[in-house]
Amino acid sequence: MIDATAELIAGGGADDATIMEITATAGLATGTFYNHFKDRAEIIAETAINIMEQISASINSAGLAEEDIVVRLAAGTRRFLDITYDHPTWAWAVLRAIDYLPSLRPRVYQYIGSTVRIGHEIGEFSDEDDFTLHIISSMLFAAARSRLSGQSGPETGARVAEMQLRVLGVDPARAHEAANRPVADVELAWNATPAVKGARLQEEDGRK
Amino acid sequence: MIDATAELIAGGGADDATIMEITATAGLATGTFYNHFKDRAEIIAETAINIMEQISASINSAGLAEEDIVVRLAAGTRRFLDITYDHPTWAWAVLRAIDYLPSLRPRVYQYIGSTVRIGHEIGEFSDEDDFTLHIISSMLFAAARSRLSGQSGPETGARVAEMQLRVLGVDPARAHEAANRPVADVELAWNATPAVKGARLQEEDGRK
Amino acid sequence: MIDATAELIAGGGADDATIMEITATAGLATGTFYNHFKDRAEIIAETAINIMEQISASINSAGLAEEDIVVRLAAGTRRFLDITYDHPTWAWAVLRAIDYLPSLRPRVYQYIGSTVRIGHEIGEFSDEDDFTLHIISSMLFAAARSRLSGQSGPETGARVAEMQLRVLGVDPARAHEAANRPVADVELAWNATPAVKGARLQEEDGRK
Amino acid sequence: MIDATAELIAGGGADDATIMEITATAGLATGTFYNHFKDRAEIIAETAINIMEQISASINSAGLAEEDIVVRLAAGTRRFLDITYDHPTWAWAVLRAIDYLPSLRPRVYQYIGSTVRIGHEIGEFSDEDDFTLHIISSMLFAAARSRLSGQSGPETGARVAEMQLRVLGVDPARAHEAANRPVADVELAWNATPAVKGARLQEEDGRK
DNA sequence: AATGAATGAGAGTTCATTCAT
DNA sequence: CATGAATGAACTCTCATTCAT
Numbered sequence A, B, C, D: 001m002i003d004a005t006a007e008l009i010a011g012g013g014a015d016d017a018t019i020m021e022i023t024a025t026a027g028l029a030t031g032t033f034y035n036h037f038k039d040r041a042e043i044i045a046e047t048a049i050n051i052m053e054q055i056s057a058s059i060n061s062a063g064l065a066e067e068d069i070v071v072r073l074a075a076g077t078r079r080f081l082d083i084t085y086d087h088p089t090w091a092w093a094v095l096r097a098i099d100y101l102p103s104l105r106p107r108v109y110q111y112i113g114s115t116v117r118i119g120h121e122i123g124e125f126s127d128e129d130d131f132t133l134h135i136i137s138s139m140l141f142a143a144a145r146s147r148l149s150g151q152s153g154p155e156t157g158a159r160v161a162e163m164q165l166r167v168l169g170v171d172p173a174r175a176h177e178a179a180n181r182p183v184a185d186v187e188l189a190w191n192a193t194p195a196v197k198g199a200r201l202q203e204e205d206g207r208k
Numbered sequence E: 001a002a003t004g005a006a007t008g009a010g011a012g013t014t015c016a017t018t019c020a021t
Numbered sequence F: 001c002a003t004g005a006a007t008g009a010a011c012t013c014t015c016a017t018t019c020a021t
Helices: A002-012 A017-027 A032-037 A039-060 A069-087 A089-098 A104-122 A131-146 A155-166 A172-180 B001-014 B019-025 B030-035 B042-060 B067-087 B088-100 B104-122 B131-148 B158-166 B173-181 C001-011 C019-025 C030-035 C040-061 C070-087 C086-100 C102-121 C131-148 C156-167 C172-180 D002-013 D019-025 D030-035 D040-061 D071-085 D088-100 D104-122 D130-148 D156-167 D171-178
Strands: none
Touching: A002 A017, A002 A039, A002 D040, A017 A032, A017 B042, A039 A069, A039 A089, A039 A104, A039 C102, A069 A089, A069 A104, A069 A155, A069 A172, A069 C172, A089 A104, A089 B088, A089 D156, A104 A131, A131 A155, A131 B030, A131 B131, A131 B158, A131 D071, A155 A172, A155 B131, A155 B158, B001 B042, B019 B030, B019 B131, B019 C172, B042 B067, B042 B088, B042 B104, B067 B104, B067 B131, B067 B158, B067 B173, B088 B104, B088 B131, B104 B131, B131 B158, B173 C172, C001 C019, C001 C040, C001 C086, C019 C030, C019 C172, C040 C070, C040 C086, C040 C102, C070 C086, C070 C102, C070 C131, C070 C172, C086 C102, C086 C131, C086 D088, C102 C131, C102 C156, C131 C156, C156 C172, C156 D130, C156 D156, D002 D019, D002 D040, D002 D088, D019 D030, D040 D071, D040 D088, D071 D088, D071 D104, D071 D130, D071 D156, D071 D171, D088 D130, D104 D130, D130 D156, D156 D171
């Protein structure tokens, strides 16, 4: 059902991910939904978070640990955009789930946060507060949206990575170099089984 | 009805801006809606665009013409955030309308574009392409969201302005100085009468 | 407005002949309708009757007076079908108006009655009661419907005329000959001005 | 719900067979309708066809097989009119459903077709093409309407049967004799369970 | 766990009709 | 006579949710 939900959200926004549609797409009866999820918000949140989890794991599994933190951030950003482009369904599902459930934003943005935090500790990045993280993440998702909708091309990853580094106070020349260094491809190993269960949501969303 | 719509969207997202609610809030009968708008998407789009039009007009009316373009961009950003904070209803209405109608994004982002374009012509900004504009605008709206939801404080305007300038290739020191220069307050003169009529929407939104 | 109504009914049935559609098609404001008609049933009835009036007048104006009554009936039927085919809009309008307003049936069927009555007085037709008239007329309209929807061809007029004559007890051979005698074309002179005003309807229709 | 629909259509035309009325009459909630039918047109079509199916079965079950085909047609027509008169609700439902959904006409008319076709094969009837069938059926339904609305009496069946035979080229004397021969009563065994499911409709009806 | 008919609130939409201008 | 915004009842349709099987 998570897969069905992702497909539906990707196709036409979270409004289309009706409980009836989800179950129908998953080949189940309507009532079965309630044996697994509390309501629509829950499955939508879970879907988005699962996807992000897998993307994040894929990126991190690609052995970036040893690298310079500046290069690491850029590589993460670029891989994120590559994966996003290779799996538009999941990427759109996340983007649209965020639009639908505002409270998902911090949950989804956090995956990008750790690298920045490390970079700041090392002294490479000028900031690491929540606001900076929020802006950096917004840039990443804005870039993904642009790429997915065909408004920007394969250079998107390098460009936004460079911009992020500039925002983080990295010297422009170094930012440019780091953002354009070749990056190895990453494969996204999709794991159909939900990794996260019972995603908690803020009350204020007010959706049904 | 535009005002009613703005209030409702601000309150709980575009999903709450039901035609029945809109007309009830405006003190009209349900059917009256259709004497003025085709459907919900139309009034939501019109509402968002009207608000942006007024904010934009207010910012530009504040005599920024004579200034250095770098200062001008920073001042525009900061004034946008000030207005946004002073009129949370309208600001939220725009933010949530965008979440609801993806096709609104380019329409709403364009208001920020002109300054960047001028700056690039003068040679102060490194880029002015659509992608850069998209990122710069995303940062602005992400900052507004952060400020409105109380996650960041009065310094938000200056901080995001500085970040934008860095992204645009302005020297960090100059960026810092320009972003922190005092800015005169602007008053938003709200004009109840819609300035834009029959806002056109992309087909693909697929909302009702 | 009568013309507009005819068009709309012909296009999609009387349900589509909304007061708003009628006035819009006629280039008038909605409210203007009520300066001319009491309600929808009235204009629909008037439309159908006007059309029948004109068709009937055209047929009769074609100098059938002198002929043999058997030939006259056949010629009337064939001319009716010719006119019907040449002016599908008006023909469909009548057919669909009947479907919509059952009480219109006797009003519309009466136009065919006079010839049969005369024929019976002369002694050529076996019956002339209301039931026979009803059946004869039904056959005519069924044939018109068949011809208009393309289910039967140019021979329709002669065939149904022959059938009608048989029903009326005319000798089969004579019926065949009379029904297949050449008929002069008739031109339908359309008269935009309504010939009938304030068509009265049975109460039982129960439409709005 | 089929029964409720028949009642409502019979009472005031298909326009009165509102989904709300149908479900209310059937003692169900409005939404339940959509668990069984796609829309109004579907249930109306299904209702009409079910009724015709049962009438047709009743007529044919009455052991007409052995008879002379001329007598058989006449008996079928007369039994149809008898049943029609004994069950005005179902008869009106069919008549009015046809008025509402034009595309139903061929579906409903076909039930009368088989006898005519057989008669033609044997050489008793002059024609058996679609047009003839259409006219013969129209006569039957026109007679039913006349009888149901009280404009003609118990002789209706015999009279229209005789007319049909004349149209089919049967010798007038023989037609008269066959049409007036005594006919055994038939009982209509109503079968509440729909015999037909998912009645397909032409697109062009344009009703909702 | 799975099912799927039943529910009923609520949304969108249409339209006849009124009425002040 | 013409206008057209306003009205509000009526209707179609969707969906989250329940529940007996």
